[in-house]
Amino acid sequence: MPEKSVVDVAKAAFxxxxxxxxxILVSPTANGSEHVRVGLTEYDxxxxxxxxxxxxxxxxxxxxxxxxxxxxxxxxxxxxxGAVAFIPAGMEHKTAAVGEKMQAIIIxxxxxxxxxxLS
Amino acid sequence: MPEKSVVDVAKAAFxxxxxxxxxILVSPTANGSEHVRVGLTEYDxxxxxxxxxxxxxxxxxxxxxxxxxxxxxxxxxxxxxGAVAFIPAGMEHKTAAVGEKMQAIIIxxxxxxxxxxLS
Numbered sequence: 577m578p579e580k581s582v583v584d585v586a587k588a589a590f591x592x593x594x595x596x597x598x599x600i601l602v603s604p605t606a607n608g609s610e611h612v613r614v615g616l617t618e619y620d621x622x623x624x625x626x627x628x629x630x631x632x633x634x635x636x637x638x639x640x641x642x643x644x645x646x647x648x649x650x651x652x653x654x655x656x657x658g659a660v661a662f663i664p665a666g667m668e669h670k671t672a673a674v675g676e677k678m679q680a681i682i683i684x685x686x687x688x689x690x691x692x693x694l695s
Numbered sequence: 696m697p698e699k700s701v702v703d704v705a706k707a708a709f710x711x712x713x714x715x716x717x718x719i720l721v722s723p724t725a726n727g728s729e730h731v732r733v734g735l736t737e738y739d740x741x742x743x744x745x746x747x748x749x750x751x752x753x754x755x756x757x758x759x760x761x762x763x764x765x766x767x768x769x770x771x772x773x774x775x776x777g778a779v780a781f782i783p784a785g786m787e788h789k790t791a792a793v794g795e796k797m798q799a800i801i802i803x804x805x806x807x808x809x810x811x812x813l814s
Contacts, residue, residue: 585777601779612804658704660720685731685804
């Protein structure tokens with residue numbers, strides 16, 4: 577039985593990360609999820625994400641507000657409200673806001689990457 | 696390499712389902728995902744979802760607009776914009792809109808349930 581069956585995004589607290597701030601809504605620690613992890617990330621244009629990859633773990637970026645891009649596989653994908661980007665497991669990507677802060681739902685699966693890291 | 700690295704939600708077409716209409720943005724057939732499936736579902740209050748469960752597969756409901764509920768594990772969880780509900784694998788649930796149509800992002804992981812069904 578999960579600890580929390582429902583969370584109000586507006587009431588969940590952001591935590592600072594190097595590229596802005598993030599709040600985790602669904603995760604093993606938040607509500608016992610074993611397969612999917614869901615959060616809301618606010619990218620700050622002043623501090624772009626560094627290129628990185630999650631071995632064995634897929635990522636989906638569903639943009640809610642703001643604008644930006646994700647660079648992946650040699651492509652620069654424009655991000656805007658309603659854009660849903662898919663980053664296959666292990667593929668390098670760099671995500672950043674442009675001009676203003678960008679809020680996006682970040683979905684990852686499985687919960688742990690191939691190195692066992694809960695990310 | 697996925698067929699599509701980014702999708703515009705506004706341009707993806709809805710397909711009718713018994714409880715309203717849905718569009719799939721991330722799936723094995725849409726872009727080669729192997730772990731997560733992401734869609735946008737519009738629940739019609741006239742045709743509530745029947746109680747059902749996905750063995751081995753978790754579901755997350757992230758409400759974007761409208762109001763409704765999901766009944767799961769004897770609880771009736773109110774759904775409203777910004778509510779993020781987590782339904783553990785195999786848990787019965789019935790989701791419905793109330794009064795007006797409700798749009799929600801539906802996330803499932805893994806992609807196939809324990810019976811191998813791609814749902």
